Amino acid sequence: MPKKRVLPYILLGLINNQTKMSGYQISQEFNNEIGEFWHASHSQIYPELQRMIDDNWIKQDDETTDSKSIFYIITADGKSTLNNWLTEPLSAKDDYFSLKLYFIKDRNNPLLKNLLEQQLQMTSDHYDHLLKRKSLLFTDESNKEENYGHFLILTRAIEREQNHIKWLKDKLD
Template sequence: MPKKRILPYVLLGLINNKERLSGYQISQEFKNEVGDFWHASHSQIYPELARMKADGWVSDDESDNKSTYYIVTDQGSEILRNWMREPLDDNEELFSLKLYFIKDKSDPLLKDLITQELVLRKLKYQYLQERLKTVFTDDKKIKNNFGHYLILTRAIERERNHIQWLEDKL
């Protein structure tokens, strides 16, 4: 099954958060804001904006003759919200993106997203702990595969920290 394209939803979320953005401003958002957890190139952004405009998800804001500014249409707002409601998978970037697009701490989606991510992270944590027990059954195995041991224990620590952060935010 082909992987679902995420870029249109990211663009909708960025435009929605700022109310209107030019293509250049969107590129800057990827450099300065969402670039820590998501990347898109200039050559990906403009064709996607054209498709979104053709599909009625965004339209031009005619208030400035110098640049083309995009605004989210009612249809685009509905599509963005529906995407935000889709269940999370084990993709932390997707969680980060959806979380980034929540404007108001009273948005009911906030608690839902955090709760979903908490379930996923706890499952991952349990899986990693089981891998540690299975792969590293004695000190000799740790000694002979120390780099692997370090990576696995770091992954366990990262999941434990993520779980704590999510529980704190609930």
Template sequence: MPKKRILPYVLLGLINNKKRLSGYQISQEFKHEVGDFWHASHSQIYPELARMKEDNWVTDEEEGKATYYTLTTTGHEVLRNWMREPLDGNEELFSLKLYFINDATDPLLKELLEQELKLKQDKYEYLQGRLRKVFTDKEEIKANFGHYLILTRAIEREKNHIEWLKNRL
């Protein structure tokens, strides 16, 4: 099954957050804001905006040399429906969806945090089990020290993420 394209939803979220953006401003958002956890180039952005216009997700308005994009009612619905889709363990997807929540009282915030917490707890338990299974004694640790370090780092990362999530619920 082909992987679902995420870029259209990122573009919808960015436009929604600012109400109206030009293609250049969208590129700058990727450079300075969402670029910390998601990347897209000009060559990806503009064709996607054209598809989104064809699908009636956005409208565009020429203003001088710039074209500004705004969400249609359909675009708002598409974005919200995507935000409601269950998380799949992709931390970048969680970060994107979280980034697009503008109101601390939005019920979707709690849903996202709870979903991510469950995913992280499951992963933490899995990693703990791997540690017990693979590294049964000090000799195993000594013989595979790099693997041991990576695994314990992953466990610590999940533990920290779980604490962060619990503190937001």
């Protein structure tokens, strides 16, 4: 089964948060803010914008006076599509947590608590799995010495998940 395209949801979120955006402004977001955790090239963005127009998720802003730039605004269908994506449950195989979190602007948005709780559950499950792997693979010092690189990677992953759990719990309080 083909993987679901995520770029349209990112574009919807960006346009929704800014009221209207040009293609250039959208590209700049990928060079700056979104680019910290998701990448898209100029050659991916513009064809996707056209597909989104065809799907009636966005439209060109007819009131823009700058004839050099085309500005895009989100439609009611686009807002509904974005909201549906934001409320889809998180999946361990697709790491969309940061993306979805990025598009929540209000700390009182009920989606925020839901996202944090889902991520906490998945992170805790993964943390438990890593601890079990460590106890299974590294039963004594000789196992650790014979596979030291693996041991380091596993303990790094455990510490990363511990820190993530702590951060999530802190944000939920």
